[in-house]
Amino acid sequence: MMSEQKLIEPIPYDDFRPARDLVLERLREAILNRTLVSGDRIVESDLAQMLNVSRTPVREALRVLEAEGLLKRVPRKGLFVKGITKEDVEEIYAIRISLESLAVSKAVEKIAPAEINRLKQLVDLMRNYTESSQADKLFSVCQEFNDILVRSCRMPRLIKLVRVYMEYLEQFRTISMAKRERQIVALNDHEEILQAVIERDPIRAEMAVKKHLTGALEAFLREEGLCDKSEINK
The missing domain is CATH 1.10.10.10 (Winged helix-like DNA-binding domain superfamily/Winged helix DNA-binding domain)
Known part of the structure; x- marks a missing residue:
């Protein structure tokens, strides 16, 4: 109890x-x-x-x-x-990768210039917060970047689904972003995503998102060392 x-x-x-x-x-x-x-x-x-x-x-x-x-x-x-197991985390990330890959491929076609300008500003902030090791602020800026990118796909049902799995992963992402080496990788990933969006290249944008989320999953599993599913004694 x-x-x-x-x-x-x-x-x-x-x-x-x-x-x-x-x-x-x-x-x-x-x-x-x-x-x-x-x-x-x-x-x-x-x-x-x-x-x-x-x-x-x-x-x-x-x-x-x-x-x-x-x-x-x-x-x-x-x-x-029941809690969260390694298999649960892998499944949730797999779903999010599929959903966000679709969202970003559509966003590249529909995103407005003002939204691209805001993404540029956010990447500049990411760079500053990474250099000054301000993990909390970096995490907040990354969240806004992701939110703008997903919203710009202009697909309400897809946006709703992505947000459900973003909520699941918020705790995992906080852990995976705690170390400086992961912060640097995340900054580079977001720069790649931004460049693909600027060039309106859906394939490159999709690949960059997949790379970023796969790296986040691997970082989390390394940090946490999640065990296999535990059974409640009957």
Whole structure:
């Protein structure tokens, strides 16, 4: 069962999005950042009290997390955190690579000059933050770069799918970007992507995105050394 040390911040009163979405976001983040770890037992009433919401949005969010494979129901024992395994990370990255490759190939055709200018500014900021070893600011700028690039594909359904997997990977990317050598590689990758966008070369842009995300996956796995799936004792 979750201990008192594993507190999750309550849902803020001034966020007016649907309660289920807020609870889902908060719980998914808690699993991905390992506030909740593999084997933790999930108690619906405890979560509702902790998040300061009714049990209904918690129940709905738990169903989604179970369907996503982040939770596991054990007969006669309850619901447990399954957590993220090496195989999960590889699958999520594979999906994101496919989605973002498609997005960038379309973005190259549709991106506006003003958006390209902003990408140039962001790469300049990346260079400054890499040289000054400001990892948090570098990560934030990379996020904006990626968001602009994906949005410029002008395909709402694809954008929505990419954002789902970006959310999954946010915690992984923070870890993979922690080391300076990875920051330098990421800067070079974004410079390659930008140049392909400027030249409106979809094939080159797609290859650069695949290279960047594959490198991010490899960096994360090296840093974390994720183990194989762990089974909850029956």
